[in-house]
Amino acid sequence: MSERENQPVALITGAGRGIGRAVAVTLSEQGYAVALTSRSVEQLEEVAAVCPGPSMVVPSDLTDPGAADQLVTRIEQEWSAPEVVVANAGAGVSASVQKTTDEQWQQMLDLNLTAPFRLLRRTIPAMKAAEHGRIVVVASVAAKIGEPYISAYTASKHGVLGLVRSAAAELARSGVTVNAVCPGYVDTPMTDATVQGIVDKTGRTAQEARALLEAKQPNHRLVTVDEVALAVLACVHNGALTGQGINIDGGAVQS
Structure with missing residues (x-):
């Protein structure tokens, strides 16, 4: 962990690679102290090494029911409550509906829907108390449309967009915004x-x-990871942007 000097704190899940890595570096360049979490310590340490500002590596399995509380509590104790939360951790599985197992279905719901819900539930109170906060969920264009062979993934992403919209409506007058970024491939x-x-x-x-x-x-x-990170940054900067599912897909889904 590197020292933080009064910078606002951003928490990024799934920060070890891909979109999460790009978001972490972008927010670090913007002056945030970044708390990085995923299951891989090695990947997180690599990301921390390229972030120009303070960083904290906190490995966690967010499908564990107590993980969100433990993660945020540690960040609050060592730094302060996150002002920005980017719920990026996710995974996909491909199978036809009739071949999708109960295990695959549950895996998609646990990581792509339940884990973000627990993270929002844990971080919203401090944001409301501060009258400022930014929550961005990295969803997918699969939150907007259905494609064959990804029914479990699509259901979980439709669900998390619903969570974003409901949370945004609840928090509209609080100074806390909640948005989803919906990338294509x-x-x-x-x-x-x-x-x-x-x-x-x-x-x-x-x-x-x-x-x-x-x-x-x-x-x-x-789409490039940097293009997705720029959309996340727009959600962080714009206080009038809330309750949205922003498509980053080269124009495939127009909404």
Whole structure:
């Protein structure tokens, strides 16, 4: 942990790679002391090393019912209550509805919906008391539309967008904003896993599989992690922006 000198605190979940890493570096560059959490200590330490400002590495499994409380309590004790919370941790699974197991269904709900809910429930009181706070959930365009073979993932992302909208309505006069950023296919390890799944199931090459995903977006390329981080930053900076699901997908879903 590096020393913090009165900077506002931002908590980023899933901060070890991909979008979470980009968001952590961006907020650090913006003057926030960043608390970084994911399951991998090694990845978090690598991210902390490239953040220009103070950073705190707090490994955690947010699917554990007590994890959100323990995580935020430690940040409050060592620094102060987070002013910004970016709930980015998430995962996907691909299967047809009839082949989706109870375990896969529950995994998607636990990580993509229940974990953000617990984090919001734990961090909102201090934000309300301070009359200022910014909550951003990294959802997906799957929160807006349905696609085949990702029913559990889609259900969890639709659910978390509902959570964002309800929380934003509750907090509209409190100084606390709640938004979702909804990326399409982003150039991340999660998309690499999707590519590999297409390869395994169809026999296509990795290059062909990646081209299929790129073609789903009108600009025919993957979104970059930095483009998603800029959308998160807009939610942090703009106090009139709340209750929104902001699509970052090259124009695929117009809403």
